[in-house]
Amino acid sequence: MQGAQRGTRSWVSRITPWAESGAKPLSHPGCHESCFCQWWQSLHRTMLRGVLGKTFRLVGYTIQYGCIAHCAFEYVGGVVMCSGPSMEPTIQNSDIVFAENLSRHFYGIQRGDIVIAKSPSDPKSNICKRVIGLEGDKILTSSPSDFFKSHNYVPTGHVWLEGDNLQNSTDSRYYGPIPYGLIRGRIFFKIWPLSDFGFLRDSPNGHRFSDD
Amino acid sequence: MAQSQGWVRRYAKAFCKGFFVAVPVAVTFLDRVACVARVEGASMQPSLNPGGSQSSDVVLLNHWKVRNFEVQRGDIVSLVSPKNPEQKIIKRVIALEGDIVKTMGHKNRYVKVPRGHIWVEGDHHGHSFDSNSFGPVSLGLLHAHATHILWPPERWQKLESVLPPERLPVQREEE
Numbered sequence: 001m002q003g004a005q006r007g008t009r010s011w012v013s014r015i016t017p018w019a020e021s022g023a024k025p026l027s028h029p030g031c032h033e034s035c036f037c038q039w040w041q042s043l044h045r046t047m048l049r050g051v052l053g054k055t056f057r058l059v060g061y062t063i064q065y066g067c068i069a070h071c072a073f074e075y076v077g078g079v080v081m082c083s084g085p086s087m088e089p090t091i092q093n094s095d096i097v098f099a100e101n102l103s104r105h106f107y108g109i110q111r112g113d114i115v116i117a118k119s120p121s122d123p124k125s126n127i128c129k130r131v132i133g134l135e136g137d138k139i140l141t142s143s144p145s146d147f148f149k150s151h152n153y154v155p156t157g158h159v160w161l162e163g164d165n166l167q168n169s170t171d172s173r174y175y176g177p178i179p180y181g182l183i184r185g186r187i188f189f190k191i192w193p194l195s196d197f198g199f200l201r202d203s204p205n206g207h208r209f210s211d212d
Numbered sequence: 213m214a215q216s217q218g219w220v221r222r223y224a225k226a227f228c229k230g231f232f233v234a235v236p237v238a239v240t241f242l243d244r245v246a247c248v249a250r251v252e253g254a255s256m257q258p259s260l261n262p263g264g265s266q267s268s269d270v271v272l273l274n275h276w277k278v279r280n281f282e283v284q285r286g287d288i289v290s291l292v293s294p295k296n297p298e299q300k301i302i303k304r305v306i307a308l309e310g311d312i313v314k315t316m317g318h319k320n321r322y323v324k325v326p327r328g329h330i331w332v333e334g335d336h337h338g339h340s341f342d343s344n345s346f347g348p349v350s351l352g353l354l355h356a357h358a359t360h361i362l363w364p365p366e367r368w369q370k371l372e373s374v375l376p377p378e379r380l381p382v383q384r385e386e387e
Contacts, residue, residue: 118352
């Protein structure tokens with residue numbers, strides 16, 4: 001790769017050597033520089049090499065940046081927009097927050113963390129709730145007005161999630177504890193609206209569990 | 213001296229360029245397209261690991277097929293264990309959402325699989341930690357679809373999606 005080719009990335013050029021290299025003219029014995037030969041040569045040199053080379057380069061860059069984006073979202077974190085009223089007043093509808101995925105991979109999710117998880121009844125949608133109990137915890141499941149208190153123990157490998165807006169939240173009180181493997185990341189910082197910029201507050205509902 | 217330094221710098225630059233291209237692409241491929249894994253345990257005998265501890269099968273796990281969480285009854289799938297998130301288990305899909313299964317060893321005799329869940333079982337009944345122990349599993353825990361056995365070479369085969377006839381669901385969800 002010399003001359004004009006020095007700026008290109010070497011691995012892209014290796015895929016399309018015939019397009020990038022200075023190919024020898026397509027002539028055959030008996031061709032006397034006829035009109036067709038000339039037309040074919042100019043087509044090959046300008047259009048095919050230019051367009052095809054550019055297409056391959058574009059595809060290559062798209063794949064590369066797509067892979068970097070996947071690695072960033074999967075292993076580090078990303079920006080998420082939350083919708084729904086189930087985490088008010090901590091997170092309002094259409095707030096933009098920053099979620100990190102390192103805690104999930106190192107199994108560092110604590111009680112009181114706000115997490116994003118895959119919904120147990122619809123794997124393609126995400127839910128955003130607070131962790132109330134980890135495995136082994138005893139959760140109070142009866143409402144405060146009940147006379148007889150009922151408790152549930154969170155099974156191994158599961159977590160108990162509840163939204164901060166207890167009246168308007170479909171959470172573990174409805175579908176039970178969810179497996180830890182469904183958790184995608186931990187939300188710890190709010191970006192938008194700017195009036196609420198900063199780290200997220202503790203639960204407004206106090207403690208509804210007792211450690212065992 | 214200036215020449216040797218230029219040589220080192222050029223190599224370092226090429227290495228960094230290659231590294232930042234190759235590593236994300238490889239990681240994305242292994243996470244999203246396909247990877248290989250060794251099967252341990254006897255819960256899927258005789259389909260997988262018929263030799264027990266002498267030889268473990270190595271299977272090809274296809275992530276691309278389950279990117280939309282579409283599985284069929286009889287598929288062999290790998291999923292995150294609901295009891296231990298650090299471990300992945302490999303089992304056969306017996307029933308999809310809406311089916312009613314007759315369980316073997318579960319606390320309820322008949323279970324209707326809820327929406328967004330599947331019922332998985334190992335082929336070696338009685339030696340398998342599966343839905344008969346922990347109930348239906350959420351589709352969000354689905355990891356990959358095991359399509360082929362790659363090693364040992366005498367066991368090269370495509371894994372078929374067949375349901376054992378005695379494990380057909382009692383009632384299927386009508387499409």
